[in-house]
Amino acid sequence: MTGRARVHARGRRRDTPPSEPAQPEAARGHPMPPVPRTDPPLSFADLVRRGTAAQQPRQIQPRLQSLTGVRHVAEAGPPAGAEATSQPSEELKPASESQESLLRKKRDVGRDYRDFVVNTRQNLVHVRESTKGTQGSPVMLFSNHVRLKSCSQRHLYKYNVIYTPDIEDGRKREALLSELEKLLGNRCIYDGNSLLLPHSLGETKKEVVSKLKNEPVKITFELSRELQTTSPDCLRYYNILFRKMLEKMDLNQIGRNYYNKNKKTEFNEYRLEIWPGYVTSILPYETGLTLCADVSHKLLRMETAYDLISHTREKARGEDAKEKILRKLVGSSVLTKYNNRTYRVDDIIWEMSPSSTFTKSDGSEISFVDYYKERYGTVVTTLNQPLLITKGKWKKSRQDTPHQPIMLVPELCHLTGLTDDMRKDYRMMRDLSTHTRMDPDRRQHKLLTFMDALRKNNTVQKELRDWNLELEEGFLSFSGRTLQDVRIHQGRRMVRFDNHKADWSKNTREAPLLRAMSLDHWLIVYTKGNYETALTLQQNLQRVTPKMGITVRNAKLLEAADTVQSYIRTLEKHASQKTQMVLCLLPTDNKEIYDGIKRYLCINYPIPSQCVLKRTLDRPKTPVTIATKIALQMNCKLGGALWKVDIGLQNAMFIGIDCFHDIERRRKSVAGFVASIDPDLTRWFSQCIIQESGQELVKGLTTCLYTALKLWSEQNSSPPRSIIVYRDGVGDGQLQALIDQEVKQMESYLENSYRGQKVRLTFIVVKKRINTRFFIEKDGGRLNNPSPGTVIDLKVTRTEWYDFFIVSQSVREGTGTVTPTHYNVIHDTLYLSPDAVQGLTYRLCHMYYNFSGIIRVPAPCHYAHKLAYLVGQSLHQQPHESLSKSLFYL
Numbered sequence: 001m002t003g004r005a006r007v008h009a010r011g012r013r014r015d016t017p018p019s020e021p022a023q024p025e026a027a028r029g030h031p032m033p034p035v036p037r038t039d040p041p042l043s044f045a046d047l048v049r050r051g052t053a054a055q056q057p058r059q060i061q062p063r064l065q066s067l068t069g070v071r072h073v074a075e076a077g078p079p080a081g082a083e084a085t086s087q088p089s090e091e092l093k094p095a096s097e098s099q100e101s102l103l104r105k106k107r108d109v110g111r112d113y114r115d116f117v118v119n120t121r122q123n124l125v126h127v128r129e130s131t132k133g134t135q136g137s138p139v140m141l142f143s144n145h146v147r148l149k150s151c152s153q154r155h156l157y158k159y160n161v162i163y164t165p166d167i168e169d170g171r172k173r174e175a176l177l178s179e180l181e182k183l184l185g186n187r188c189i190y191d192g193n194s195l196l197l198p199h200s201l202g203e204t205k206k207e208v209v210s211k212l213k214n215e216p217v218k219i220t221f222e223l224s225r226e227l228q229t230t231s232p233d234c235l236r237y238y239n240i241l242f243r244k245m246l247e248k249m250d251l252n253q254i255g256r257n258y259y260n261k262n263k264k265t266e267f268n269e270y271r272l273e274i275w276p277g278y279v280t281s282i283l284p285y286e287t288g289l290t291l292c293a294d295v296s297h298k299l300l301r302m303e304t305a306y307d308l309i310s311h312t313r314e315k316a317r318g319e320d321a322k323e324k325i326l327r328k329l330v331g332s333s334v335l336t337k338y339n340n341r342t343y344r345v346d347d348i349i350w351e352m353s354p355s356s357t358f359t360k361s362d363g364s365e366i367s368f369v370d371y372y373k374e375r376y377g378t379v380v381t382t383l384n385q386p387l388l389i390t391k392g393k394w395k396k397s398r399q400d401t402p403h404q405p406i407m408l409v410p411e412l413c414h415l416t417g418l419t420d421d422m423r424k425d426y427r428m429m430r431d432l433s434t435h436t437r438m439d440p441d442r443r444q445h446k447l448l449t450f451m452d453a454l455r456k457n458n459t460v461q462k463e464l465r466d467w468n469l470e471l472e473e474g475f476l477s478f479s480g481r482t483l484q485d486v487r488i489h490q491g492r493r494m495v496r497f498d499n500h501k502a503d504w505s506k507n508t509r510e511a512p513l514l515r516a517m518s519l520d521h522w523l524i525v526y527t528k529g530n531y532e533t534a535l536t537l538q539q540n541l542q543r544v545t546p547k548m549g550i551t552v553r554n555a556k557l558l559e560a561a562d563t564v565q566s567y568i569r570t571l572e573k574h575a576s577q578k579t580q581m582v583l584c585l586l587p588t589d590n591k592e593i594y595d596g597i598k599r600y601l602c603i604n605y606p607i608p609s610q611c612v613l614k615r616t617l618d619r620p621k622t623p624v625t626i627a628t629k630i631a632l633q634m635n636c637k638l639g640g641a642l643w644k645v646d647i648g649l650q651n652a653m654f655i656g657i658d659c660f661h662d663i664e665r666r667r668k669s670v671a672g673f674v675a676s677i678d679p680d681l682t683r684w685f686s687q688c689i690i691q692e693s694g695q696e697l698v699k700g701l702t703t704c705l706y707t708a709l710k711l712w713s714e715q716n717s718s719p720p721r722s723i724i725v726y727r728d729g730v731g732d733g734q735l736q737a738l739i740d741q742e743v744k745q746m747e748s749y750l751e752n753s754y755r756g757q758k759v760r761l762t763f764i765v766v767k768k769r770i771n772t773r774f775f776i777e778k779d780g781g782r783l784n785n786p787s788p789g790t791v792i793d794l795k796v797t798r799t800e801w802y803d804f805f806i807v808s809q810s811v812r813e814g815t816g817t818v819t820p821t822h823y824n825v826i827h828d829t830l831y832l833s834p835d836a837v838q839g840l841t842y843r844l845c846h847m848y849y850n851f852s853g854i855i856r857v858p859a860p861c862h863y864a865h866k867l868a869y870l871v872g873q874s875l876h877q878q879p880h881e882s883l884s885k886s887l888f889y890l
Contacts, residue, residue: 117232117284118735119800120826126833127802127825132793133834136481141786142775144447145290145476145796148238148282150229152468158227159195159206162220167212176210176217183208187466189237194224196237198467213362229468232284239282241467242291245460249453251277252340257296265435270428271302274435278450279771285796291471294771295446297436299417305334305345305410306385322350329388334413338376342416343390343408352387354380354409368409378412385410420589437816440775440783447475476795480774483789483839486846490514490643491549502788502810505852508642509628512549515641515682519634522581524555525570527562533617534585540627550635555583562587564596575605581634582609589613595874602870606880608637608888636849636887641682645843648836651679653712653720654844655705656860657742658728659696660872667876671698672868674860675708677715677885681847684863685711686884688871696729697737701745709753711885722760722830723750724840726861730765735826738765743827763827764837766861770822772796774807785811785818788854791838792820802828804838808845809856821856850890866890 121127167173170192177190183206189196206221227233243253251258252275259277266273275298282291312325329345336343354368368387372378388408422428438446454460454471464470488495488504491512497504526534534557542552560570571582584597594611601609610633616626632642656674671689685708689700713719725746730738743763750759774792775783786807793804802825811818823841825832832840844858855862870889871879879888 117732117798117800118739118826120735120739120824121800121802124802124825124828126828126831131797131802131804131834133481133791133804133838135835135839136483136789136791139480139482139776139786139790141478141480141790141792142444142777142783143476143478143796144294144444144771144773145285145292146451146474147287147472147476148289148291149470149472150468151465151470152229154198154229154468155226156229156231156234157197157200158224158233159197159201159221160224161190161193161195162222164218164220167217172212176212176219179210180208180219189240191236191240195221196227196234230284230289235282235284235289238289238467238469239280241463242280242282245454245457245463246278246280248459248463249457254298254335254340255342257298259296259298266302267428267431268302270422270425270431272428272432273300273302274298274432275300276446281771284798286799287476287795290476290796292771293447293450294773295438295443299432299436300335301415301417303415305329305388305408305413305415306382308415309385309410322348328419333416334388334408335416336408336412337414338372338378338412343388343406343413345388345408345413346391346405347389348386349389349407350386352407353383353385354387354411355383356387358407368407372409372412380409380411382411388413433815439813439815440773440785440817443773443817444475444775444783478792478795480786480790480792482787483791483842485789486645486843488643488645488846495643499789500787500810501853502808503853505625505628508632508852509544509547511547513632513635513640513642514644515639516549517635517638517640518551518553519580519638520551520553521576521578522553522555522583523558523571523574523579524583524585525558525560525567526585527560527587530585530587530614531557531559533614536623537583537585537612537617537627537630540623541631544624544628545631548631548635550631550640552631562590562593564593567593567597568600571600571605575607579607580638582607583630583634584609584611585614585617586611587614591874598870598874599876602875602879602883602888603877606882608634608883608886610634610637632852633850633890636890639683639886641680642849642852644680644682645846647679647681647840647843649722649724649840651716651718651721653677653708653723654681654858654860655708655723655725656728656858656862656864657698657701657725658861658864658868659691659698660865660868661694661696662872667693667872669693669695670868670872671700672864672866672871673698673701673704673708674863674867675704675712676860677708677711679716681844681859683715683885684860684887686863686867686879686887686889688867688878690871690878696734697741699741699745701742702749705746705749707884719754719757719759722762724762724764724830726764726766726841726844726858728766728768728857728861728865730767735765735824739826747827758829760830761827762825762830762832762837764841765824765826766857767822767824768819768857770819772805772820772822773817774805774820775817784813789842790820791842793834793838802826802834804834806838806842806845808842808854810854819856849887863887863889 121131161173161177163173163176167176173192174190177184177188177195183201184195184197185199187198201221201223204223208219208221210217210219225233243258246258247253250262251260254275254277257277257279259275261275264273264275277296277298278293279296280291280293282289308328309325312328313321316324326348330347332345333342334345335341357365357367358371359365366374369380369383372380388410390406390408451471485499488497490508491514493511495504495507495511497507524534524538538552538555538557545552556574558570558574560566567584575582582601586593597609597611601607610630612630617623619626636642654676656672658672660670660672662669669691671691672686673689674684674686677683677685687704687707689698689704691698709719723746727738727742743761746763747761750761774786774790776786778784788808788810790807791804792806796805797803803823805820805822807818807820809818823837825837828837841858844860845854845856847859848855848862849859850866867889871877
């Protein structure tokens with residue numbers, strides 16, 4: 001969990017006019033903090049070879065010595081599943097009270113973080129009585145939640161467990177507890193730090209002494225609290241209990257979910273297999289505790305990492321084989337079937353092999369070959385293969401925690417997921433989708449089968465009875481509301497469209513745009529043999545744009561070789577200050593070329609740019625549709641506007657914030673900040689903040705807010721009356737830190753800058769990655785997806801929050817189940833009613849200019865995501881300031 005760093009914005013001078021936002025410290029003559037270097041970091045294998053620690057947070061402190069020409073590696077990282085080297089304690093000495101408190105504090109950090117549910121609603125006076133809206137047409141909904149009820153009022157007992165000396169290895173802590181069955185009984189749930197028991201130990205503090213490898217260990221049980229069986233504090237224990245029950249149903253845990261490998265579907269033609277499974281969670285809602293269950297699939301390739309290395313070596317020539325293997329493997333996920341765990345490949349160490357040795361926890365040395373044979377009964381047949389390196393699990397909240405690297409044998413690592421080439425195979429993707437994409441009726445049938453299996457499993461039912469728990473019959477159902485259709489204004493007319501399809505793309509090209517920009521000076525850069533394609537594209541653009549009100553003059557057509565250097569040389573020679581747009585026609589989706597073009601045109605020579613793949617233009621029967629989409633995108637990047645909606649809130653600025661974390665390469669994280677600078681939400685300001693890897697909360701919001709308010713005041717002659725922030729990418733456990741840091745930054749800055757006139761602030765957390773699903777029943781009893789605009793604000797919402805769900809986008813019938821978006825209002829001095837904030841949020845889902853339809857999140861939220869993604873994936877540094885008022889990142 002990110003610390004609660006409090007950032008206070010400095011106030012404006014007394015002589016600063018109230019309509020002008022106060023400058024943050026960096027903007028008042030003080031030097032701005034330097035932009036972090038974005039040079040590509042050394043590979044992890046290089047760091048291992050050097051025997052040095054990485055300089056960035058999240059990098060591992062490798063314990064390997066120089067490996068050149070050495071078979072045995074002193075203190076090498078163990079293979080997956082091996083125990084870490086232990087440090088036997090000296091003769092047990094009674095710990096002082098201060099020592100015990102330090103140990104307890106260390107363990108309590110994680111426990112308090114997980115137990116604490118931030119009650120953001122208690123500070124929102126206007127919704128203390130109710131967070132329910134009334135507008136819209138009622139609709140009956142079904143969910144994938146089952147109520148988990150308690151059959152008894154008996155208390156449960158939570159004990160903190162303290163080990164002296166401290167033991168870091170969770171498996172060893174659990175093993176010590178398993179030896180205390182006489183004291184604890186056979187019904188207990190341990191989470192690694194604390195223990196839940198259905199009975200009291202009789203004392204508030206109980207001490208016992210056990211032994212670990214003949215070394216004494218004192219275990220102290222301290223009564224933390226007595227709990228009701230339905231208390232939210234029991235949640236994580238129930239989730240642990242439920243995971244154990246799934247294991248007893250012969251489901252295999254991979255990551256956080258459980259899969260049934262016995263019911264896998266094999267696609268021998270594509271060398272793929274799909275394991276069906278489930279994702280489950282127990283959470284507290286208004287109706288009490290519920291079990292949320294959803295269908296999940298794990299896709300595995302019938303290919304090991306060693307197969308990929310061998311095939312790549314055979315096809316490659318010369319010394320580039322290793323480089324090609326690294327590009328294919330680094331960043332990918334692999335599954336080791338001997339322990340059903342997934343790992344991310346961070347590097348390859350070519351100097352080691354399965355014959356290399358490492359030091360076990362007892363100090364003895366063993367080779368990787370012998371270790372896997374002894375521990376798992378697995379035989380490694382190829383000895384001349386390198387080893388893969390993984391740094392361990394990547395977590396946002398633990399970017400500063402060092403981990404010892406883990407070595408993996410490629411032969412035992414099964415590849416997961418799809419490659420880019422596989423995704424381009426239309427027939428394969430179609431065949432896979434028939435198994436993974438489920439419509440509501442099929443999904444509900446799978447879930448009913450799963451729940452029936454739970455109820456018929458005697459072991460599962462005994463576990464539930466032991467804890468006085470029972471799963472109710474059937475899934476939760478309740479009433480939702482469907483909001484009225486939103487009116488789209490394009491030019492002087494209103495666009496009419498089928499709300500159920502949530503798409504008005506066919507109507508866009510038939511009328512003038514809200515603000516059309518002429519294209520007089522522009523370049524089309526193509527590669528050898530693609531002149532006709534480039535010319536046809538220009539003609540199609542000139543064909544579709546007149547009805548939109550756009551004038552497109554002939555471009556300067558330029559040929560370049562398919563290399564970054566050739567594209568840049570061509571642009572250096574022909575681009576000028578008059579150039580409005582550069583369109584690059586790319587023969588392939590080579591990321592290196594795309595990134596090079598975008599870096600040059602976004603940083604070195606800032607010009608709005610559009611990259612188009614040749615194969616996109618080669619699709620039959622769609623040239624007009626493709627040309628229309630390209631024309632709309634270019635119009636937006638030039639500062640034009642496509643349409644607008646009646647927001648219903650006067651003089652309000654809307655802000656979107658999202659962070660991009662490069663999990664594959666673990667580079668710096670990028671926070672995207674996007675703000676509307678006109679009342680109609682047709683002009684946007686954007687800025688990026690580059691942060692440490694894995695850092696989610698943003699510290700530099702004051703500078704972004706200052707510039708956005710300055711631009712607003714220049715365009716509208718007065719500051720906005722209110723600011724509504726949509727914040728994506730924040731987990732439930734980070735809400736308090738978000739309030740303490742980001743909300744406090746913005747609130748303090750507004751108070752100091754506009755003392756004479758109140759600028760109200762509303763802060764809404766957006767969450768897309770959820771497992772909750774909603775269905776409606778059609779004629780004949782079949783389930784279907786809810787219509788766009790369906791709002792849910794009861795039963796599966798939290799009593800501590802001002803939250804709601806909206807189903808905003810549409811899914812074609814029979815192609816899948818729609819996923820709702822969750823919204824949580826954590827700060828609101830604008831005092832928006834439930835109907836107001838729900839309607840406002842839904843209308844903003846219509847304002848994303850890169851799609852003529854309704855999207856899943858409000859437009860500012862998705863703009864921030866697109867900005868952060870472009871900078872994090874391609875640019876790796878701040879875009880040029882001159883592009884900050886255009887949607888160059890679409």
